[in-house]
Amino acid sequence: xxxxxxxxxxxxxxxxxxxxxxxxxxxxxxxxxxxxxxxxxxxxxxxxxxxxxxxxxxxxxxxxxxxxxxxxxxxxxxxxxxxxxxxxxxxxxxxxxxxxxxxxxxxxxxxxxxxxxxxxxxxxxxxxxxxxxxxxxxxxxxxxxxxxxxxxxxxxxxxxxxxxxxxxxxxxxxxxxxxxxxxxxxxxxxxxxxxxxxxxxxxxxxxxxxxxxxxxxxxxxx
Amino acid sequence: xxxxxxxxxxxxxxxxxxxxxxxxxxxxxxxxxxxxxxxxxxxxxxxxxxxxxxxxxxxxxxxxxxxxxxxxxxxxxxxxxxxxxxxxxxxxxxxxxxxxxxxxxxxxxxxxxxxxxxxxxxxxxxxxxxxxxxxxxxxxxxxxxxxxxxxxxxxxxxxxxxxxxxxxxxxxxxxxxxxxxxxxxxxxxxxxxxxxxxxxxxxxxxxxxxxxxxxxxxxxxxxxxxxxxxxxxxxxxxxxxxxxxxxxxxxxxxxxxxxxxxxxxxxxxxxxxxxxxxxxxxxxxxxxxxxxxxxxxxxxxxxxxxxxxxxxxxxxxxxxxxxxxxxxxxxxxxxxxxxxxxxxxxxxxxxxxxxxxxxxxxxxxxxxxxxxxxxxxxxxxxxxxxxxxxxxxxxxxxxxxxxxxxxxxxxxxxxxxxxxxxxxxxxxxxxxxxxxxxxxxxxxxxxxxxxxxxxxxxxxxxxxxxxxxxxxxxxxxxxxxxxxxxxxxxxxxxxxxxxxxxxxxxxxxxxxxxxxxxxxxxxxxxxxxxxxxxxxxxxxxxxxxxxxxxxxxxxxxxxxxxxxxxxxxxxxxxxxxxxxxxxxxxxxxxxx
Numbered sequence: 102x103x104x105x106x107x108x109x110x111x112x113x114x115x116x117x118x119x120x121x122x123x124x125x126x127x128x129x130x131x132x133x134x135x136x137x138x139x140x141x142x143x144x145x146x147x148x149x150x151x152x153x154x155x156x157x158x159x160x161x162x163x164x165x166x167x168x169x170x171x172x173x174x175x176x177x178x179x180x181x182x183x184x185x186x187x188x189x190x191x192x193x194x195x196x197x198x199x200x201x202x203x204x205x206x207x208x209x210x211x212x213x214x215x216x217x218x219x220x221x222x223x224x225x226x227x228x229x230x231x232x233x234x235x236x237x238x239x240x241x242x243x244x245x246x247x248x249x250x251x252x253x254x255x256x257x258x259x260x261x262x263x264x265x266x267x268x269x270x271x272x273x274x275x276x277x278x279x280x281x282x283x284x285x286x287x288x289x290x291x292x293x294x295x296x297x298x299x300x301x302x303x304x305x306x307x308x309x310x311x312x313x314x315x316x317x318x319x320x321x322x323x
Numbered sequence: 324x325x326x327x328x329x330x331x332x333x334x335x336x337x338x339x340x341x342x343x344x345x346x347x348x349x350x351x352x353x354x355x356x357x358x359x360x361x362x363x364x365x366x367x368x369x370x371x372x373x374x375x376x377x378x379x380x381x382x383x384x385x386x387x388x389x390x391x392x393x394x395x396x397x398x399x400x401x402x403x404x405x406x407x408x409x410x411x412x413x414x415x416x417x418x419x420x421x422x423x424x425x426x427x428x429x430x431x432x433x434x435x436x437x438x439x440x441x442x443x444x445x446x447x448x449x450x451x452x453x454x455x456x457x458x459x460x461x462x463x464x465x466x467x468x469x470x471x472x473x474x475x476x477x478x479x480x481x482x483x484x485x486x487x488x489x490x491x492x493x494x495x496x497x498x499x500x501x502x503x504x505x506x507x508x509x510x511x512x513x514x515x516x517x518x519x520x521x522x523x524x525x526x527x528x529x530x531x532x533x534x535x536x537x538x539x540x541x542x543x544x545x546x547x548x549x550x551x552x553x554x555x556x557x558x559x560x561x562x563x564x565x566x567x568x569x570x571x572x573x574x575x576x577x578x579x580x581x582x583x584x585x586x587x588x589x590x591x592x593x594x595x596x597x598x599x600x601x602x603x604x605x606x607x608x609x610x611x612x613x614x615x616x617x618x619x620x621x622x623x624x625x626x627x628x629x630x631x632x633x634x635x636x637x638x639x640x641x642x643x644x645x646x647x648x649x650x651x652x653x654x655x656x657x658x659x660x661x662x663x664x665x666x667x668x669x670x671x672x673x674x675x676x677x678x679x680x681x682x683x684x685x686x687x688x689x690x691x692x693x694x695x696x697x698x699x700x701x702x703x704x705x706x707x708x709x710x711x712x713x714x715x716x717x718x719x720x721x722x723x724x725x726x727x728x729x730x731x732x733x734x735x736x737x738x739x740x741x742x743x744x745x746x747x748x749x750x751x752x753x754x755x756x757x758x759x760x761x762x763x764x765x766x767x768x769x770x771x772x773x774x775x776x777x778x779x780x781x782x783x784x785x786x787x788x789x790x791x792x793x794x795x796x797x798x799x800x801x802x803x804x805x806x807x808x809x810x811x812x813x814x815x816x817x818x819x820x821x822x823x824x825x826x827x828x829x830x831x832x833x834x835x836x837x838x839x840x841x842x843x844x845x846x847x848x849x850x851x852x853x854x855x856x857x858x859x860x861x862x863x864x865x866x867x868x869x870x871x872x873x874x875x876x877x878x879x880x881x882x883x884x885x886x887x888x889x890x891x892x893x894x895x896x897x898x899x900x901x902x903x904x905x906x907x908x909x910x911x912x913x914x915x
Contacts, residue, residue: 129642133649140649179645230456244437252499259506263754266510270752 117196118174118187124196126203127227129183135223143182147217148175152186154216155202158209159188162201167191203229328393329512330588336516338598340585341386343523344732345575345606347725348428348697354574355550355614355621356692357566362557363550367611369558369567374607377839378571380831381796383599384803385577387816389586390595395739396580399587400799403807405904409896410798411740414580416889417791418736421579422764424783425733426504427771428694429726430497432719434476435698437496439715446471447706464867468703473862476698480774482861484875487774494772501765503727508734508757511742512588515731522728527609529721530616536714537619546622547615549687568843574606578792578799581732584739591819596828617696624704625686632681643674693784694777697722734760781859782874786882790847791889797840798893804833857882 118125128151133140141147152173159168168188178184187196206213206229214220221231331337358366392399397411438445449462449470457463462470473479480487507518537543557563576582586595630653637651644663651659664671691700705714734757741756742748748756771780803812809832813824851857857879860869874882 131648180647181641181645182648183642183645233451233455233457235451235455243441244434247437247440248433248495248499252502255499255502255506259502259509262506262509262514266752266754 117189117193118176118185120177120185122185122187122196124199124202125185125187126199126206126229127183127185129181129225129227130217130219131223131225132182132217132219135219143178148178148184150216151175154209154213155186155188155206158205158213159197159202161208162205165197165201165205207232328588330590331512331516334589334593334598336512336519337585337589337593338601339523340512340515340519340732341582341598341602342605343519343724343728344581344585345602346523346526346609347574347576347729348722349570349574350606350610351613351617351722351725352694352696353692354570354610355617356690356696357570358614359550359618359690361560361563361566362554364553365555365558366563366567369564370571370607373564373567373571373839374603376831377568377836378575378607379599379603380828380836381572381577381800382575382582382603383596383828384800384832384836385582386586386595386599387812388799388803389583390589390591390593391812391815391819392583393587393591395587395741395743396583396736397740398743399583400802403802406897406900407798407802407806407893408900409893410795410802411580412896413791413795413889413892414578414583415737415740416892417788417795418579418581418733419764420783420787420885420889422730422733422737422760423767424771424780424787425726426500426730426764427493427497427768427776427780429500429503429723429730430493430768430772431476431694431698432723432726433496433499434493435702436716436719436723439712439719442712444702444706444711444715445475446702447711461864461867464865466703468699468706469867471702472694472698474864477777478774479777479862481863482872483775483778483859483878485775489769490772490774490776493776494769497768497772498765501761501768504730504734505757505761507727507731508738509754511738511753512735515735518731519728522724522731526721526724526728529717529724530609530612532717533616533714533721534612534619536708537616537623540619540623540708542626543619543622545626545683546618546620546687549622550614550618565843565846568839570610571607572796572840572843573788573792574610575603576729576732578795579733579788580736580740584735585732587739592821594820594822596820596822596825620701620704621687624700624707625683625689627704627707628686629681629683632679636678636681639674639677643670778859778861782878782882783885787885787889790844790851790886793840793844793847794890794893797837797844800832800837800840804837809833 116122120127130143132143149170152170152175155173156168156170159165159172169191172189172191172193173186174189175184175186188202189196206226210221210231214224217224221233331340361369388399388403392402394402395411396414397408400411401408446468449458449467451457452459459470461474465473476493478487478490507514589595633653633656637653637656640646640659640663641648641651644667646659664675701718702715705711705718708714737760738757741760742753751759770776773779803809809829813829817823857874858871859874861872862868863870
């Protein structure tokens with residue numbers, strides 16, 4: 102009698118968890134891809150941990166706080182490693198609806214991943230899309246900052262060059278206009294006094310004819 | 324008292340200015356493509372022959388004219404013959420077109436450069452879609468680097484008819500690019516000469532760093548072997564020779580007037596023959612060097628994609644048949660495939676159509692040139708390297724230097740005739756003329772920052788300079804040899820530099836180079852006419868790839884205008900001068 106009951110229970114349980122059963126999800130792990138040499142072997146203890154994590158996720162859903170590890174059923178474990186799982190209700194006759202399981206897993210995906218040292222790509226729940234992490238969005242895009250720095254440097258350098266060019270040109274103009282002024286003054290003097298004033302001979306803009314300088318004058322330091 | 328003409332600080336500045344002008348983006352993104360298309364190592368044969376027969380003589384011609392006439396292109400050609408001032412005007416017009424569209428490449432370079440200071444690089448990951456369950460659709464269909472280029476940088480529209488609005492990000496970068504150009508050309512050859520040291524030398528430093536990095540990449544040897552294996556049958560392909568001639572011609576930047584402008588600031592006794600040989604050899608050597616670097620990067624990228632493809636196949640098979648993780652590797656893939664096909668034939672036939680055929684050859688075969696190579700292929704390779712931010716920054720810094728160096732030569736070609744002309748330079752100081760030029764070019768260049776801007780860029784790139792330059796250089800060669808007189812020019816050169824003109828140059832200038840240019844010109848004309856409607860590549864966002872479309876009527880009109888406006892200058896100015904002379908002769912009082 103007892104073994105008949107036991108048989109019935111296992112049959113029912115087996116029927117609840119089957120590939121492509123209602124409310125069943127396939128899980129695929131790629132442990133060697135993720136961890137390489139540090140890969141661990143997938144055995145029944147790891148399966149127990151997995152069931153514990155799923156039960157933990159379900160307990161966080163309102164109205165499902167009484168989910169136990171025994172309510173999570175695993176089946177069809179392959180070498181890949183892949184398997185199917187379902188979560189049953191406390192009566193162990195029906196499986197919990199897929200969308201509840203899906204939302205529970207999605208909420209706790211990160212913790213499940215971390216327990217197994219895997220990530221969204223190496224621990225796949227088929228038919229449960231993962232929420233991708235958005236890229237870091239700084240308030241000011243970085244490129245604008247660098248653009249601003251370089252633009253300011255270029256503007257400053259350009260302004261400096263233009264200003265120095267203007268200053269150089271003004272100095273040249275002033276130099277040539279000084280020569281013009283003094284020459285004008287000289288002409289005026291000549292028209293008034295009809296003689297050349299001595300101090301006007303020593304101006305900078307004038308030309309001194311070296312031929313008429315004596316040896317002493319040439320060697321006298323100024 | 325006449326103001327002395329500005330001069331280079333020392334002859335080395337002149338050489339560096341010429342090198343930084345000639346060594347530009349074409350060396351990096353066009354020559355490797357040509358090498359790949361036309362037979363790898365064997366392309367070097369037509370290339371070097373064309374260098375000796377066409378490149379060096381024409382380069383020497385331009386430098387000699389500039390050094391002898393000591394004026395910009397307009398004044399120089401007017402001195403050669405009053406009727407040929409139009410050649411100079413045509414050069415200035417072509418340089419103007421080039422200046423308008425070339426700086427947008429620098430703007431894109433700046434954009435990528437600024438975006439390289441992030442982790443992760445923005446073109447290495449796709450952005451997420453609306454509800455964060457997957458990636459953006461366009462990005463999935465194309466690749467993340469293509470998405471970043473077509474969507475984030477250009478925000479390209481599906482066709483040239485839909486212009487869209489000006490995109491502010493590339494517009495800002497364009498303003499920066501023009502401000503930088505203004506900074507460098509502000510004071511004429513004083514500043515240009517010093518900037519030329521940097522723009523000529525630093526790219527070589529970066530190329531050497533990249534060479535070392537490239538050669539140590541996994542799979543680089545695949546690319547190098549593929550490229551340098553000569554396919555000798557391509558030597559019989561006339562297109563290989565034509566493309567070699569074209570590449571030499573445009574790579575040296577002949578016909579724009581920049582070389583004449585640079586040489587006009589030389590001492591009359593400068594040995595420009597030596598400089599010709601140095602500049603042309605360095606230009607070609609740089610092309611070959613850059614293609615070695617490019618092909619090691621190609622090899623890395625192709626190997627990476629091939630291994631990625633293999634991994635996808637392995638994953639697909641592992642998942643479909645629930646094999647043990649890590650059991651399938653690249654080495655036993657074929658065996659296992661055979662085993663699976665025989666053991667589970669029905670399931671295998673389901674999976675089989677989904678299995679991609681991974682081939683290293685086909686990855687290496689994807690030949691890309693132009694902006695596609697620089698901004699899509701290279702960035703794809705860089706994102707897979709370690710410390711990718713550093714490599715990205717270095718790479719775009721090099722691109723910017725190369726682009727800036729060419730822009731300097733370009734703007735010198737436009738500015739030198741302007742500052743030479745008494746009319747303009749008496750009213751405005753040098754700084755104001757340069758500033759006005761940069762402002763006007765920047766304003767027109769904003770056209771290329773619109774959503775359809777990249778299509779207009781392609782129009783300018785393909786048609787603004789090609790035919791016109793061939794015609795200009797042909798007229799230049801004929802003018803010097805037959806209008807001015809080869810013997811007279813040779814004697815003047817000898818008097819100026821103290822060295823007799825070698826017979827080789829005389830033969831080349833008088834016969835061989837003009838003949839070559841005429842044949843190139845005829846070939847291109849025939850090509851344009853025979854190909855019927857002009858077509859372009861448009862980006863289709865829904866499919867995530869390029870599609871071919873026809874140019875609308877108004878675009879074809881613009882193309883025609885571009886070519887006509889520069890080539891027509893030559894006959895129009897000649898006609899104008901003739902008419903003016905007749906009028907003057909007619910109005911002058913006859914002496915009794």
